[in-house]
Amino acid sequence: MSRRTRNSGIEESKIDGFRVVNGLLTIALLVLGAIVLWTMFSHNFLDFRGVNYIIAISTLLVLLLGLYSVVKRKVKVLTTILLVIMNIVLVFTYSQFRTAINLFDNLNSTAAVSEYTMSVVVPKDSDINSINDLSGADVAAPVSSDGDNINKLMKDIRAKNNNKSLDLVEEKSYISSYESLQKGTSKAMVLNSAHESFVTSQYPDFSEKTKKIYELKITKQVDSKGNEKVGDTFNVYISGIDTHGPISSVSRSDVNIIMTVNKKTGKILLTTTPRDSYVKIADGGNNQYDKLTHAGIYGVDASIHTLENLYDIKIDYYARLNFTSFLKLIDTVGGVDVYNDQAFISHIGGKSFQPGLLHMDSDTALSFVRERYSLTGGDNDRGKNQEKVITAIIKKITSKQGLSNYQSVIKELSESIQTNMPIETAMGLANEQLSVGKDYNVTSQALTGTGSMGLPSYAMPGATLYMTQINEQSLREVTENIKDVLEGK
Numbered sequence: 021m022s023r024r025t026r027n028s029g030i031e032e033s034k035i036d037g038f039r040v041v042n043g044l045l046t047i048a049l050l051v052l053g054a055i056v057l058w059t060m061f062s063h064n065f066l067d068f069r070g071v072n073y074i075i076a077i078s079t080l081l082v083l084l085l086g087l088y089s090v091v092k093r094k095v096k097v098l099t100t101i102l103l104v105i106m107n108i109v110l111v112f113t114y115s116q117f118r119t120a121i122n123l124f125d126n127l128n129s130t131a132a133v134s135e136y137t138m139s140v141v142v143p144k145d146s147d148i149n150s151i152n153d154l155s156g157a158d159v160a161a162p163v164s165s166d167g168d169n170i171n172k173l174m175k176d177i178r179a180k181n182n183n184k185s186l187d188l189v190e191e192k193s194y195i196s197s198y199e200s201l202q203k204g205t206s207k208a209m210v211l212n213s214a215h216e217s218f219v220t221s222q223y224p225d226f227s228e229k230t231k232k233i234y235e236l237k238i239t240k241q242v243d244s245k246g247n248e249k250v251g252d253t254f255n256v257y258i259s260g261i262d263t264h265g266p267i268s269s270v271s272r273s274d275v276n277i278i279m280t281v282n283k284k285t286g287k288i289l290l291t292t293t294p295r296d297s298y299v300k301i302a303d304g305g306n307n308q309y310d311k312l313t314h315a316g317i318y319g320v321d322a323s324i325h326t327l328e329n330l331y332d333i334k335i336d337y338y339a340r341l342n343f344t345s346f347l348k349l350i351d352t353v354g355g356v357d358v359y360n361d362q363a364f365i366s367h368i369g370g371k372s373f374q375p376g377l378l379h380m381d382s383d384t385a386l387s388f389v390r391e392r393y394s395l396t397g398g399d400n401d402r403g404k405n406q407e408k409v410i411t412a413i414i415k416k417i418t419s420k421q422g423l424s425n426y427q428s429v430i431k432e433l434s435e436s437i438q439t440n441m442p443i444e445t446a447m448g449l450a451n452e453q454l455s456v457g458k459d460y461n462v463t464s465q466a467l468t469g470t471g472s473m474g475l476p477s478y479a480m481p482g483a484t485l486y487m488t489q490i491n492e493q494s495l496r497e498v499t500e501n502i503k504d505v506l507e508g509k
Contacts, residue, residue: 045103046086052110053079064447068455082106124443131438136270137213138173140234157207160197214270214317252283254336260343273316290464292403298487302326308478337441345436350382356412364394468494
């Protein structure tokens, strides 16, 4: 065999080898490209300045080049390099898409359930340690007001204790049930964890003086599906809770903010409704007057419907966050800068705040957003401070520093937030911001009113509570401002 023939065979072998490699890379590109492009367009990823189309066209061109090299046997090293690079780019891109999708899947899944615990409670020093010890004993329970949940507890007790039942004594509330327990007229009481904060607000040492001898965790499926097609304007209800346990736990809502978004005008209006606002509570509140914060014990839908009725608007989505865990994001992104417009000392931690731009870690921010007694405007000013911190966090996590720590940010978000907003809507907001190259114009307002004592509470009958009677002029102005943003004015 001649040297020329031998060299020719070697070259042919190299070409065949490259052809096989390019063929495999082309097949991989075809599969990856189909997955990535479908994911990108179906979820609105990178839909700004034609970036999604650039990626699609680039993928198609490299794919055609790969097919040409294989079919026509015109294999070049450059083609192989391009195929390798494009496959790597697509793998990386899809991993980022998948991370965002998994985050929203988690946030949306927790929004589909609400959790609370029904329990049987006895005095701490009681010799009663089980359901069997309550034979013939009176057990205080507000059956008329919370009958469905109490019946579920009774059914579970009968199923697990040889059909044994409890002798329930009617009380008007969980607070009066505890008072009966204190007096000794009842040996035990039933307790709904969603109402426990009511009891502790009147009797701070409740947990120290009692013990739970039986518990039933109840998980409810809720209709949490958000509006999939809202166009360029929509309202988001932001509910802030502060409770132990998972974000799905039923709890009072201490932060009540409506975020009104107009993507066309680039405006976002944050409307704070004070937690103590005296309003008609929808759904489980039977349209009776009570504190707005009490709507939360009937589920997030009750809070949404209450605010919809108050402002005569439609709320399309909600985001429910545990404020304490949410604020941990601040440490993850290296702190936030918030402008403070008045000097005060917080009762939470005794921290002193001076006017001006303040750099805050999570502990400082928690003291800042919880304080209301030292503020000139009381709960209204607290609402404004909460808005400032939430806005600062959002800006920080969307900054380069926040994006560089996206894995840690996602972990904190998944543990502290639930929302029914679909990922497509969230991506639409991000795309709009990236498209125009500037931040949304964020403004805020707060509903005002006059503080009052002694107004009746549906959830806490007989209790003397602080309420905010809404100023009708303020209500009209706030409502008009929301509708102006929605109408693009």
